[in-house]
Amino acid sequence: MSEAFLKDRVCIVTGGTRGIGRAIAEYLARNGAKLAVTYRGDETAAQATRTALAETGAEALVLQSDLTSSEGAKTLLGVVQDRFGRLDALINNAGRTFDGAFAALELADYEPVVDTNLLGTIRLALAAVPMLRKTRGNIVNLSSLAAVSGKEGQVVYSTTKGGINGMTRMLARHLGTDGIRVNSIAPGFIRTDMVNELPESAYSHILDSTALRDMGNPEDVAKTAAFLASEMSSYVNGSVIRIDGGFHR
Amino acid sequence: MSVKTVIVIGETGTLKACQIASLKAQGHKVIEFDADVKAVDLNACRDLIEGELRVIFTPYMHDEMALLDADTSALIAMVGKKTKAFLTQAQAALQLLMGRGGGQFWVADFDDSFAYHLETPCAPICAQARAGAVRSLAKEYSRMKISVNSMLVQPVSDPSTASMFRKASAELKSYAMRYKPNDAGAVADMLTDFVGTGKLQFSGNIIGTGTGIVQGHLTS
Numbered sequence: 348m349s350e351a352f353l354k355d356r357v358c359i360v361t362g363g364t365r366g367i368g369r370a371i372a373e374y375l376a377r378n379g380a381k382l383a384v385t386y387r388g389d390e391t392a393a394q395a396t397r398t399a400l401a402e403t404g405a406e407a408l409v410l411q412s413d414l415t416s417s418e419g420a421k422t423l424l425g426v427v428q429d430r431f432g433r434l435d436a437l438i439n440n441a442g443r444t445f446d447g448a449f450a451a452l453e454l455a456d457y458e459p460v461v462d463t464n465l466l467g468t469i470r471l472a473l474a475a476v477p478m479l480r481k482t483r484g485n486i487v488n489l490s491s492l493a494a495v496s497g498k499e500g501q502v503v504y505s506t507t508k509g510g511i512n513g514m515t516r517m518l519a520r521h522l523g524t525d526g527i528r529v530n531s532i533a534p535g536f537i538r539t540d541m542v543n544e545l546p547e548s549a550y551s552h553i554l555d556s557t558a559l560r561d562m563g564n565p566e567d568v569a570k571t572a573a574f575l576a577s578e579m580s581s582y583v584n585g586s587v588i589r590i591d592g593g594f595h596r
Numbered sequence: 597m598s599v600k601t602v603i604v605i606g607e608t609g610t611l612k613a614c615q616i617a618s619l620k621a622q623g624h625k626v627i628e629f630d631a632d633v634k635a636v637d638l639n640a641c642r643d644l645i646e647g648e649l650r651v652i653f654t655p656y657m658h659d660e661m662a663l664l665d666a667d668t669s670a671l672i673a674m675v676g677k678k679t680k681a682f683l684t685q686a687q688a689a690l691q692l693l694m695g696r697g698g699g700q701f702w703v704a705d706f707d708d709s710f711a712y713h714l715e716t717p718c719a720p721i722c723a724q725a726r727a728g729a730v731r732s733l734a735k736e737y738s739r740m741k742i743s744v745n746s747m748l749v750q751p752v753s754d755p756s757t758a759s760m761f762r763k764a765s766a767e768l769k770s771y772a773m774r775y776k777p778n779d780a781g782a783v784a785d786m787l788t789d790f791v792g793t794g795k796l797q798f799s800g801n802i803i804g805t806g807t808g809i810v811q812g813h814l815t816s
Contacts, residue, residue, distance in 0.1 A: 449686075450690040454683070465675065465676075465679065465721075465725065466672050466676050469675065473664075493728070497728075497731030497734055498735065502686075506732075507725065507728075508728055509724045510679060510725030512724045513719075513723060514720070514721045517661065517708065517720040
């Protein structure tokens with residue numbers, strides 16, 4: 348990819364102050380994008396992200412947003428319109444999980460997973476459509492390998508990510524004539540802070556089922572997100588792209 | 597083949613009606629619930645179960661494509677309500693299955709690949725959410741001797757939608773791809789055959805039915 352291949356493209360990255368979202372934000376910034384990055388509540392991570400993005404020289408906003416409400420989505424898009432005057436790509440990354448033996452979980456504990464991952468993603472995507480129509484922009488949704496291959500202990504999470512895959516297909520079909528592309532990324536086992544705290548015995552079986560025999564890095568996901576957010580993927584639409592090092596189990 | 601108890605949960609529709617009729621014709625005991633049944637009511641049917649247990653969720657009948665055009669707030673509310681209802685019902689169903697020492701858990705949904713040509717209701721978000729659930733449930737509950745699978749059904753025709761199917765078929769110019777709707781009774785009979793066996797040798801499958809267009813990469 349040429350340098351600054353996202354030059355002056357305005358992108359939103361939700362949940363962009365930690366893990367994969369942070370890597371996406373930084374990668375987009377290093378390649379010329381103007382950014383609005385959202386976070387739910389971790390002010391320390393938000394400040395660190397502001398600092399990191401400033402070092403890239405990119406024009407970037409880091410905003411606290413509640414994307415489980417329509418007001419939160421409207422406010423975010425209003426800020427982007429006021430500051431940048433356009434939107435070229437929405438990267439729907441914000442998500443959470445509540446793992447455990449499914450039959451024993453309480454709805455009150457896992458309901459926020461549905462509200463954030465699935466409903467929040469749909470809400471912001473649909474709210475952003477009028478802005479994306481003007482730029483023939485695109486939407487990149489973060490799904491998960493859990494929805495494509497399944498993952499014990501993550502039934503609710505994989506349900507929400509499966510729904511995102513369905514939404515991706517539906518919106519791609521619905522918005523294609525407007526020139527808006529909609530795609531999903533399904534990351535497998537990625538080296539995030541949470542994973543770094545695990546003993547190797549907790550994930551060695553996953554690596555043993557992965558062709559590359561290694562977990563991915565957040566930047567591996569970020570590169571694909573940047574590709575999909577750019578015109579380099581101009582004929583990629585309605586796809587769910589696995590980033591899993593060749594995991595087949 | 598021994599008689600099974602089959603709990604059928606779902607919205608009113610052709611496939612649900614055919615499924616119940618097919619199961620009863622094979623002598624299985626059917627316990628029917630509406631799509632909005634509460635988990636507590638599912639739990640309460642525990643004493644009605646005889647022999648091996650099967651649970652079938654029949655297809656969603658709401659139309660997400662229509663709501664996308666008409667009322668996006670209603671679409672989001674609908675997806676939230678139905679997804680949460682499915683999750684709580686699935687939990688109750690799994691508890692019943694575990695209580696019987698295993699069994700089969702099935703989801704049937706309509707393939708939305710036809711939505712370019714066919715205006716019958718389809719629910720890609722909720723259907724793929726359930727497909728995602730099935731894949732993880734299979735991995736989590738195989739050790740409990742519960743086989744979890746999904747049938748992704750090419751839309752089935754009935755008299756009220758026959759003209760839509762004729763239009764869709766005409767739009768598909770290629771002879772090889774010329775679309776013929778599945779027969780709902782035949783689809784139901786196939787699932788009844790799976791339900792009847794005590795030796796199901798798969799779990800975590802998304803089984804596509806249909807003779808025309810089949811879904812692409814999501815099932816591969």
